[in-house]
Amino acid sequence: MHEEIPPRLHVPEPAIRAGDTPDFSHVTIPRAGEVRRPDPDAKPEDMRDLAFSIIRVLNRNGEAVGPWAGSLSDEALKDGLRHMMTLRAYDARMLTAQRQGKTSFYMQHLGEEAISCAFQKALRKGDMNFPTYRQAGLLIAAGYPLVKMMCQVYSNEADPVRGRQLPVFYSSKEHGFFSISGNLATQYVQAVGWAMAAAIKGENKLSAAWIGDGSTAESDFHGALVFASTYKPPVILNIVNNQWAISTFQGIARGGAGTFAARGHGFGLPALRVDGNDYLAVHAAAAWAVERARLDLGPTLIEYVTYRAGGHSTSDDPAAYRPKEEGKSWPLGDPILRLKAHLIQKGLWSEERHSQAEAEVMDFVIAAQKEAEAIGTLHSGNRPSPREIFEDVYAEMPPHLVRQRHEVGY
Amino acid sequence: MHEEIPPRLHVPEPAIRAGDTPDFSHVTIPRAGEVRRPDPDAKPEDMRDLAFSIIRVLNRNGEAVGPWAGSLSDEALKDGLRHMMTLRAYDARMLTAQRQGKTSFYMQHLGEEAISCAFQKALRKGDMNFPTYRQAGLLIAAGYPLVKMMCQVYSNEADPVRGRQLPVFYSSKEHGFFSISGNLATQYVQAVGWAMAAAIKGENKLSAAWIGDGSTAESDFHGALVFASTYKPPVILNIVNNQWAISTFQGIARGGAGTFAARGHGFGLPALRVDGNDYLAVHAAAAWAVERARLDLGPTLIEYVTYRAGGHSTSDDPAAYRPKEEGKSWPLGDPILRLKAHLIQKGLWSEERHSQAEAEVMDFVIAAQKEAEAIGTLHSGNRPSPREIFEDVYAEMPPHLVRQRHEVGY
Amino acid sequence: MARMTMIEAIRDAHAVAMEADPDVVVMGEDVGFFGGVFRCTAGLQSRFGVQRCFDTPISELGIVGTAVGMAAYGLKPVVEIQFADYMYPAYDQIVSEAARLRYRSAGEFTCPMVVRMPTGGGIFGAQTHSQSPEALFTHVAGLKTVVPSNPRDAKGLLLAAIADPDPVIFLEPKRLYNGPFDGHFDRPTESWSKHELGEVDPGYYEIPLGKAVTLREGAAATLLTYGAMVHVALAAVEESGVDVEVIDLRTLLPLDLDAIIASVTKTGRCIILHEATLTSGFGAEIAALVQQDCFYNLEAPVLRVAGWDTPYPHAQEWDYFPSPDRVKRAIAKVMEG
Amino acid sequence: MARMTMIEAIRDAHAVAMEADPDVVVMGEDVGFFGGVFRCTAGLQSRFGVQRCFDTPISELGIVGTAVGMAAYGLKPVVEIQFADYMYPAYDQIVSEAARLRYRSAGEFTCPMVVRMPTGGGIFGAQTHSQSPEALFTHVAGLKTVVPSNPRDAKGLLLAAIADPDPVIFLEPKRLYNGPFDGHFDRPTESWSKHELGEVDPGYYEIPLGKAVTLREGAAATLLTYGAMVHVALAAVEESGVDVEVIDLRTLLPLDLDAIIASVTKTGRCIILHEATLTSGFGAEIAALVQQDCFYNLEAPVLRVAGWDTPYPHAQEWDYFPSPDRVKRAIAKVMEG
Numbered sequence A, B: 001m002h003e004e005i006p007p008r009l010h011v012p013e014p015a016i017r018a019g020d021t022p023d024f025s026h027v028t029i030p031r032a033g034e035v036r037r038p039d040p041d042a043k044p045e046d047m048r049d050l051a052f053s054i055i056r057v058l059n060r061n062g063e064a065v066g067p068w069a070g071s072l073s074d075e076a077l078k079d080g081l082r083h084m085m086t087l088r089a090y091d092a093r094m095l096t097a098q099r100q101g102k103t104s105f106y107m108q109h110l111g112e113e114a115i116s117c118a119f120q121k122a123l124r125k126g127d128m129n130f131p132t133y134r135q136a137g138l139l140i141a142a143g144y145p146l147v148k149m150m151c152q153v154y155s156n157e158a159d160p161v162r163g164r165q166l167p168v169f170y171s172s173k174e175h176g177f178f179s180i181s182g183n184l185a186t187q188y189v190q191a192v193g194w195a196m197a198a199a200i201k202g203e204n205k206l207s208a209a210w211i212g213d214g215s216t217a218e219s220d221f222h223g224a225l226v227f228a229s230t231y232k233p234p235v236i237l238n239i240v241n242n243q244w245a246i247s248t249f250q251g252i253a254r255g256g257a258g259t260f261a262a263r264g265h266g267f268g269l270p271a272l273r274v275d276g277n278d279y280l281a282v283h284a285a286a287a288w289a290v291e292r293a294r295l296d297l298g299p300t301l302i303e304y305v306t307y308r309a310g311g312h313s314t315s316d317d318p319a320a321y322r323p324k325e326e327g328k329s330w331p332l333g334d335p336i337l338r339l340k341a342h343l344i345q346k347g348l349w350s351e352e353r354h355s356q357a358e359a360e361v362m363d364f365v366i367a368a369q370k371e372a373e374a375i376g377t378l379h380s381g382n383r384p385s386p387r388e389i390f391e392d393v394y395a396e397m398p399p400h401l402v403r404q405r406h407e408v409g410y
Numbered sequence C, D: 001m002a003r004m005t006m007i008e009a010i011r012d013a014h015a016v017a018m019e020a021d022p023d024v025v026v027m028g029e030d031v032g033f034f035g036g037v038f039r040c041t042a043g044l045q046s047r048f049g050v051q052r053c054f055d056t057p058i059s060e061l062g063i064v065g066t067a068v069g070m071a072a073y074g075l076k077p078v079v080e081i082q083f084a085d086y087m088y089p090a091y092d093q094i095v096s097e098a099a100r101l102r103y104r105s106a107g108e109f110t111c112p113m114v115v116r117m118p119t120g121g122g123i124f125g126a127q128t129h130s131q132s133p134e135a136l137f138t139h140v141a142g143l144k145t146v147v148p149s150n151p152r153d154a155k156g157l158l159l160a161a162i163a164d165p166d167p168v169i170f171l172e173p174k175r176l177y178n179g180p181f182d183g184h185f186d187r188p189t190e191s192w193s194k195h196e197l198g199e200v201d202p203g204y205y206e207i208p209l210g211k212a213v214t215l216r217e218g219a220a221a222t223l224l225t226y227g228a229m230v231h232v233a234l235a236a237v238e239e240s241g242v243d244v245e246v247i248d249l250r251t252l253l254p255l256d257l258d259a260i261i262a263s264v265t266k267t268g269r270c271i272i273l274h275e276a277t278l279t280s281g282f283g284a285e286i287a288a289l290v291q292q293d294c295f296y297n298l299e300a301p302v303l304r305v306a307g308w309d310t311p312y313p314h315a316q317e318w319d320y321f322p323s324p325d326r327v328k329r330a331i332a333k334v335m336e337g
Ligand SMILES: Cc1ncc(C[n+]2csc(CCOP(=O)(O)OP(=O)(O)O)c2C)c(N)n1
Pocket: A134, A182, A183, A184, A211, A212, A213, A214, A215, A216, A240, A242, A244, A245, A246, A308, A312, D029, D058, D082, D086, D089
């Protein structure tokens, strides 16, 4: 036995911290079209390689290439661009509204728009997402009214959740969007349970679980993978790896694993790793996983590689812990610009059409905002009644709550 | 896209249930000596195959073969046999004592003796095990007095934990045996923390975490792997796969993963799978992992493949859920008989010597039992004082506990 | 009417509910093929199939977490935590999720489910097979907490819990599974077959949540209790010779405050008895309510008899488990006051 | 003496402790490089190195579970749970492990550690950034629970908690981090720099656990409170014009019962005030103790003012957060009684 070496605590550090110049040279990006596409009924053990590469469809010239291309019609592509532009405009307006004190808090999607917008298009009515706070694109792509979203953000009288939840914690059963919890990861295992229920009932519905890179460390992630691996219900286990968890880089959660997708291998789950800034790649991977689910082939784990270009929330300033320009040098680019380039390359779109669309989208968002603000904002206008504090704790209000409500006289 | 197939809940079932004839044909057992032995500093990604085979040293003829052979001296082998025989005799006596009402509860090791007995011999003073209730061999191999163990089982006045704990929940810091918790898996992540502390202090000590196949489903297992994968402290993560978790076969916890060892792959941890009924294989694998830890190469995950030949505990009757004869047909045989055969094959042992040793060991155990029972058993003799209820809740007894103790007048 | 132990009554409640409603599903550790370590789900898998009653991995988080998803889908999961002492890994899913889903989604998503768990001591189970964590649930808005004390109530309350549109924590005093243990560990325990409350209607019936029952009328003092302690209380009262009214709360939340106030107003004296540790136990809440609502009727301080503020020991089982003697001392004391 | 906010005082306590004892290590989510989302550990990593102050994966179970192992090894981990609302995943490790290790090993293994967590509302954080779970800790034998109400106490109590040989839950009222908010949300909040208790000794000092402090002497009634409510209480009492004695409990367990009894015996009237939900909140335990030990001195029922028994809402923040008006109504009521 060799000479002993006293142990050290190995604390992973990002390559670069605030102040330094951004560097993503350690991130290896395969060429678009390079990664193979197995049949959806292929065995998990025969596709482990897919957890260590990145499925990409759009190349530098905006062309859609390789076996994962072609899952969307021209119209669908244009819709996708509009959805992403709408989400970005919506984020911009809500961020400003929060700064203006119209609400308490906001969380944006900057750079991650493709993931939720494209994924939703692979689902159908009856399917259910169990999202985090950074997948509002699921609602926009599902056609949920912006005004309702804004009323929730403003916690006004028309807020569907009656002012009870933090801004962006939306809920819409009809649009396949499960009520958001402020507790990270808890919904991940619930999604598995929802899919188990569909399996028990033998109904052709699937669920999609959502989690961030940092949150995969939570216990619910394990519970979800264990139950999914055992009962093989129709669930898609999504991991959005946007490189950061507030100030903590993804290396702290990932540890010695090469990738987050690889977590699936310990459970015999098929695992894909996808370019999260490539609308076409996200949709193709989602559609592949959806097909598996609809054929009762069980769960699929998908890691989306992206970058959180904005702050974690309005309470966060990333300048304190990472280079200001890091976002710009992110090698996978901007999802909106990449889809735009693709549409132009296909002759479906132009610079003029795009600036026009930007204006249209912004008008649309502003109109919705006017409507929402006409009802009220967090501190002014029509606000939810204090009575709402006591409603919906139980289906029927028990005596002690009636007593407490009377004490305040409403 | 093909015709949809409505989902079903896939509930794993054991090949055989109570009443049927045992069948382990689905368990593939590689020949002894077949599995390669990488250098301890080999990269985890270069040894994934080791999680899908079984490291075995003793072959059918009792010979030690292959690259994992030769980690133990003749004397050490004879000690090992005595430790396993002692544990088995101890179990037999304590089971009877429980049936006689001398204590409330007992848990035996039948068939699993090699794992804890051999593993302990790879450690040294200063290292710490975080065991479950089925690794008493760690204490026996470390030379912990049987009388003390029995006093704990009897919860008598000399019980080192003062009658507070369920039988077999031993504790001995001096012998590197962490206090056992009745909550499954909780100690697994604590072992990682203990190793992190050694790393923070730069002290050459390691910890060994222990868990059963069924308990790998618990959240603490994930927490342990996440922190171990991130900080790479000197910890050995042991999984004892004895095929059963009370009435639940290992397929429910394992799900779609080929093996429990494979769980490590999602975390980039080196993972070994070992014949748990082969004293030499267990020791060789443990020594390999210990060497990695002592060279600051970080954690190792080891799955021991074995079979719980007895009931889960004295509260359990396996006849209700598995074939009576299943244990006998377990393909990896009996750890004591296999080591005995090896010693005989090496000319170090004989049938006569063995029966003589059996008698000696039994006398030794009975003598200890007499001594322990002379002090007391759960319901008779010298029992711990009721005052003990109030001691050690805190270092210093706070006023409200003093008040409660006075209320009972002791 | 049929004679049942508490185990049989709980098993029967499951079967009746699963028969009546195809959306009722049962899962937990060892509950499927084996029928549970206490046999409370025995026979359900063979009768209703592996899709409606199945074994789970050993993850209380997973059991409750997936149950929340199932309930949101529209099923009615009835899950077993093998011992209440092992509910902690599921506590986040119970408190942060099951209890709040209706509220945070304004009724759009709900969580009708029952989480069953054996509780309490008296079986030499030491600190991890003896706990009574009810106060950790009564502090959580959105949960209901039920503790039956006999087979008849166990079935009726469990059926009411399964029918309830919100999450219900159902705590089963394991020491009562086979008979009404009264704390006299040195005497043989009577079996339910000889006890009136072991007579159970084999059909469907509910005992409403939130309603206490007076098991012994009395004028001298009021003894409020639940679960295993009900039988300790009755024994102690008989032995004390004092005319104490004994009320079995049955449901802790919602609490039957009217019944409590009516009795204490009548007697002017009140004792609360539970197994759980004293400090911040549910007895604290009851005492706080009683002194507030019956202040001008109280002739003595409200007394609490409870488990000591320590982990539950093994060898000292009977010095920990609240005994009839401790209750008798409290009765004497409250009568002096 | 130096002027400090509560954040600076907590940061300073860490630094002083780490300076004094090389075995003190600090970990948690975002506590390392960034210094914590509330900046309570800012500067510690650069000063003491990445081995003594580091970021953890987002696993409260892992944070506390590894801390238990570290404490058993001989270190003194001081860990941060980012918000008390997120402690539930760690609850099993806290309750089943940290709290019981000394007991179950008869003192062979111990768990000296501090689990810090920001608590309470008043910041529009809604149900997952506003909770006050202290009663979920006070019910657990083996834990100590501390809630400071100002920078000076925060530093002295945290140093005492770190020095304590047993696990201590350290709850930091986040609404007080930057100033003594008194519940008047429509008025500017004074900053600690203008407040006497913002004057903090830069050296090492301990404020003993288990000792309450009387912040305002009074003869008419006793108001028992802790954390953010201390300042609401003081404001309400001034506005009420009633001569109410205000006691800051500082430590909930062990509780300074002598100080409580002395005051209530003197005043004969008692109000308990906390942010946590009413039912089974810590106020229940205090009320139960007071009515028992001061029964013959009480001239009115002990009253509790607490958070409603609902999850913590967002838009209705100021209808939920216990207001000076609610406290004044309670003062008027207890004086009538
Ligand atoms: C159980 C729990 N712990 C901690 C937090 C605080 N918190 C909110 S978001 C966040 C970071 C999450 O990072 P990640 O999972 O990568 O998602 P992202 O924000 O990057 O989308 C943390 C620590 C929480 N909300 N819940």
